[in-house]
Amino acid sequence: MKEDNGFFHPSFLIPHPWCLRGQGFMMLGALSPWADHVWRVALPAALGLVAVYLLLPRPRPMLRVAGIALAFLAVVAAGFVLLHTSGRPVYDTLFYFFAFVAVVSGGMLVTHRDPVHAALSFALVVLSTCGLFLIMAAPFLMAATIIVYAGAIIVTFLFVIMLAQQQGLSDADSRSREPFLTTVACFVLLPTLLYIILQTYDTGQPLQQVVARATRAQDEKFNTVPAVVEASGGAGLLEDYRKALLALRWTPNAEEYQNQVNGPVNNLKAQWAAGEKAGNVKTLKNILADVQANGTKVLEGYAKLTPPPGSQVSQLSVPSKELHLLYPGETVAPLGRSLFTDYLIAVELAGTLLLVATIGTIAIAGRRTEGLR
Amino acid sequence: MILYPAMLQNYLVVGAILFVLGMIGFLARRNLIIMFLSAEMMLQGVAVNLVAFAYYHGNMQGQAFTLFILTVAACEAGIALALILILFRSKRSLDVSLWQELREPGQEPTRDEEPLVPPPPALPLPRLTPAGIEPRPKEREESHV
Numbered sequence: 001m002k003e004d005n006g007f008f009h010p011s012f013l014i015p016h017p018w019c020l021r022g023q024g025f026m027m028l029g030a031l032s033p034w035a036d037h038v039w040r041v042a043l044p045a046a047l048g049l050v051a052v053y054l055l056l057p058r059p060r061p062m063l064r065v066a067g068i069a070l071a072f073l074a075v076v077a078a079g080f081v082l083l084h085t086s087g088r089p090v091y092d093t094l095f096y097f098f099a100f101v102a103v104v105s106g107g108m109l110v111t112h113r114d115p116v117h118a119a120l121s122f123a124l125v126v127l128s129t130c131g132l133f134l135i136m137a138a139p140f141l142m143a144a145t146i147i148v149y150a151g152a153i154i155v156t157f158l159f160v161i162m163l164a165q166q167q168g169l170s171d172a173d174s175r176s177r178e179p180f181l182t183t184v185a186c187f188v189l190l191p192t193l194l195y196i197i198l199q200t201y202d203t204g205q206p207l208q209q210v211v212a213r214a215t216r217a218q219d220e221k222f223n224t225v226p227a228v229v230e231a232s233g234g235a236g237l238l239e240d241y242r243k244a245l246l247a248l249r250w251t252p253n254a255e256e257y258q259n260q261v262n263g264p265v266n267n268l269k270a271q272w273a274a275g276e277k278a279g280n281v282k283t284l285k286n287i288l289a290d291v292q293a294n295g296t297k298v299l300e301g302y303a304k305l306t307p308p309p310g311s312q313v314s315q316l317s318v319p320s321k322e323l324h325l326l327y328p329g330e331t332v333a334p335l336g337r338s339l340f341t342d343y344l345i346a347v348e349l350a351g352t353l354l355l356v357a358t359i360g361t362i363a364i365a366g367r368r369t370e371g372l373r
Numbered sequence: 374m375i376l377y378p379a380m381l382q383n384y385l386v387v388g389a390i391l392f393v394l395g396m397i398g399f400l401a402r403r404n405l406i407i408m409f410l411s412a413e414m415m416l417q418g419v420a421v422n423l424v425a426f427a428y429y430h431g432n433m434q435g436q437a438f439t440l441f442i443l444t445v446a447a448c449e450a451g452i453a454l455a456l457i458l459i460l461f462r463s464k465r466s467l468d469v470s471l472w473q474e475l476r477e478p479g480q481e482p483t484r485d486e487e488p489l490v491p492p493p494p495a496l497p498l499p500r501l502t503p504a505g506i507e508p509r510p511k512e513r514e515e516s517h518v
Binding site for chain 1: 386
């Protein structure tokens with residue numbers, strides 16, 4: 001692994017819970033391997049939702065400054081605790097920028113009492129989401145989203161100017177419906193979502209750290225046994241390696257997987273103890289190289305998220321190369337092929353749906369409304 | 374180059390946050406147009422999820438699904454705005470709480486207890502005091518008057 005992504009991560013500045021866990025810092029972390037996710041999830045979610053609760057429109061605004069400060073804190077905390085960097089600075093900068101703009105303008109859409117501002121922040125949400133699409137090699141979707149939503153936003157603007165600007169102060173804009181209950185409901189939903197996401201997809205991180213440590217300790221300058229042991233962490237590294245491999249949880253067959261991991265790692269541990277006793281630097285370095293090579297292999301396979309063997313996936317929706325190896329413009333043709341082979345009926349139905357929706361809209365909007373009163 | 378699954382997690386987190394913010398907006402706001410925009414934002418959150426999965430699975434299915442989401446969102450936008458228009462025509466307001474008579478029988482209506490604070494009166498526009506003397510019109514001009 002060439003990039004050492006410990007450096008670009010914000011945990012470079014603030015200790016990341018993963019770093020602290022081994023030192024028994026987190027009391028809950030000792031109870032369950034996943035309990036430290038609870039704090040990573042609950043802190044930003046609680047801050048953000050309290051901020052939204054304070055900022056929702058009311059006849060008498062509550063603590064606006066405190067709300068804005070809490071919202072800022074929540075965004076920063078989420079960026080530090082929940083997100084990771086890939087070690088590619090340009091990519092990471094773009095991602096952080098678009099994600100920040102999307103989340104902040106989403107918050108403004110929800111909390112601003114002026115509908116004109118809400119429509120403007122919705123435009124920002126759509127634009128920054130389109131930026132995220134472009135990062136993820138989806139240029140056609142980016143263009144389509146901008147075109148569709150540009151129309152939608154212009155029409156919404158017309159509506160806002162036509163309907164909402166006639167009276168200055170209205171019940172609709174300066175009151176909220178049940179802000180407390182809403183925030184509580186969302187506080188149930190958001191941490192649950194984030195917790196499940198972290199539990200499922202955050203598992204590669206410890207293995208990356210182990211591989212980075214093993215790579216670092218193979219350096220030429222560590223040429224004595226104590227130096228290598230100190231640089232790598234010694235037998236602790238192998239124990240972390242075992243835990244990281246087990247945490248990946250690839251297979252539904254947990255016991256078999258545990259045996260597959262434990263056997264080779266125990267073997268490596270025995271070799272390490274022997275090498276350390278004999279004072280043989282070369283043995284230790286060979287073990288580290290083994291850890292590095294195997295860990296990188298596992299990470300590569302893991303990152304591809306390939307469907308399990310035996311599952312039936314249409315080959316017409318799979319581009320000839322991996323998506324991240326293609327130039328963004330090259331992903332348009334595979335999308336077209338997928339739409340007009342695998343999803344042909346769905347495309348036709350979508351066209352029909354648009355036609356029916358157009359007719360329905362005209363029928364609804366053109367109707368006289370005296371009977372409705 | 375390794376594609377880190379940790380990066381997939383980033384997109385899922387952003388999608389979840391957008392979805393929940395949209396849900397707050399839909400549940401708590403009372404302006405019909407803002408409720409509509411919040412619903413659209415929830416769809417954006419889901420779209421981010423699907424595109425991220427497409428990227429990390431290395432196939433096009435997520436992007437194709439997002440395109441269908443976009444289609445349904447366009448239909449929804451049209452119909453929602455038409456509905457907003459007729460609702461506005463009949464009540465002359467965008468407040469969704471005016472439609473409380475559609476609630477279940479036996480439910481108490483919610484009433485707004487707290488009065489709205491009127492905005493501070495607008496400051497009068499500044500008026501310049503006239504200075505100097507008014508020039509006398511010339512004789513030729515006077516003859517025209």
